Amino acid sequence: MKTDPMETLETLRPVTVVRERWRDNPPPLHAPGRSRARRVLLVVALVAALLALGGGIAAAGGLLPDSLTGPLKFWTHETDGRVDVQHARRVAQEPGSDGQVLSVWSARAADGTTCIAPMFEAPGPLDRPAPAHFRLAGGQCAPPASTGSFGDLGASSDSRNIVTAWATAGPAVRAELHFPDGSTRAALPAEGMFFLWYASGQEPALVGYDAVGRAVGTVRLPG
Numbered sequence: 001m002k003t004d005p006m007e008t009l010e011t012l013r014p015v016t017v018v019r020e021r022w023r024d025n026p027p028p029l030h031a032p033g034r035s036r037a038r039r040v041l042l043v044v045a046l047v048a049a050l051l052a053l054g055g056g057i058a059a060a061g062g063l064l065p066d067s068l069t070g071p072l073k074f075w076t077h078e079t080d081g082r083v084d085v086q087h088a089r090r091v092a093q094e095p096g097s098d099g100q101v102l103s104v105w106s107a108r109a110a111d112g113t114t115c116i117a118p119m120f121e122a123p124g125p126l127d128r129p130a131p132a133h134f135r136l137a138g139g140q141c142a143p144p145a146s147t148g149s150f151g152d153l154g155a156s157s158d159s160r161n162i163v164t165a166w167a168t169a170g171p172a173v174r175a176e177l178h179f180p181d182g183s184t185r186a187a188l189p190a191e192g193m194f195f196l197w198y199a200s201g202q203e204p205a206l207v208g209y210d211a212v213g214r215a216v217g218t219v220r221l222p223g
Contacts, residue, residue, distance in 0.1 A: 064088060068105075068130045075107060075115040078141040082109035088117075090127070092190035096120050097162050102137070102197050104190040112144030118164050118195050137164035137197070150175075150208040151219035161200040163222065166193050171216050172208030179204045196221075 069085045076085055087107040096102035100120040108114045117139035121131040138156035150170035157163045167175070167187075175187040175194040179202055187194035187206065198204055203223040208216045 064130050065132065067132055068134075071136045072105070072115075072117055072139070074139070075117075075141055079109060079113055079115065082111065082113055083107050083115045083141060084109075090130075092188055092195070093123075093126060094186075094188040094195075095123075096197055097160070097199075099123075100135075102164070102188065102195060104188065104195050106191050113141060114144070114191055115139065115141040116166065116191055116193065118166060118197075120162075137162075138166075140166075150217035151206060153219065153221075155222055157200055162197055163200050164195075164197045165206075165221055166195045167206055167219060168193055170208065171210055173211050175206055175208045177204045177221075178207055 064086055068088070072085045072088055075083045075088075084107065088105045089107065090103050091106050093101045093103040097120065101123045102118060103121055104116060104118050106114060106116045118137045119131075119134045120137060121134040135158065137158065138154060140154050148168050148170045150168065150172045152168040153165055154167075155163060155165035169175070169189065169192050172194070174189065175196075177185045177187060177196055177198060179185075179198075185196075187196040189195075194206070194208070196206065198221070201223050204221050206219045206221055208218075210216050
């Protein structure tokens with residue numbers, strides 16, 4: 001008995017049936033509930049991880065390295081812990097010796113006590129990160145600033161024969177170094193003081209001026 005080939009093909013057409021059933025009962029556009037819940041959990045976990053990462057970056061950005069806070073520990077000792085070394089900030093700078101800058105770091109306690117530390121470090125913007133390498137040039141802590149007098153001195157010298165000094169401003173709004181050869185150089189104002197440096201043996205004078213340019217005091221600096 002011969003079989004019509006067309007009839008055979010007709011009986012072997014499951015594709016048409018599948019397509020018709022697909023059309024009449026299309027699959028859901030969204031994945032089953034369990035997969036959706038899983039996606040939500042993954043998103044929540046990712047957001048939590050990103051928030052944790054961001055918090056870590058912010059905290060790390062606010063911490064000063066031990067290479068800086070270690071040498072400034074004397075602030076804590078001199079103020080019985082009232083001044084937190086982690087609050088130290090670079091507040092001023094000017095060109096220094098050997099291609100470096102003389103910068104001033106300071107921190108203040110709640111009662112107004114202020115600690116300062118001049119140092120020599122590589123140049124850059126005032127708000128750059130704390131230096132890994134620097135030469136500390138002294139420092140001190142003092143009670144809240146008063147009008148006071150001009151020229152109360154603190155000073156240090158180093159192995160490179162550089163003298164670094166700081167003097168109270170008092171009524172002076174600016175100050176200059178006057179050298180024996182007639183040259184002058186502006187002192188760096190910061191935290192109610194003037195900061196300066198010079199080579200040992202030069203023995204300059206520090207002259208302070210008020211707002212109208214009158215000299216309010218002259219201090220002979222140590223050689």
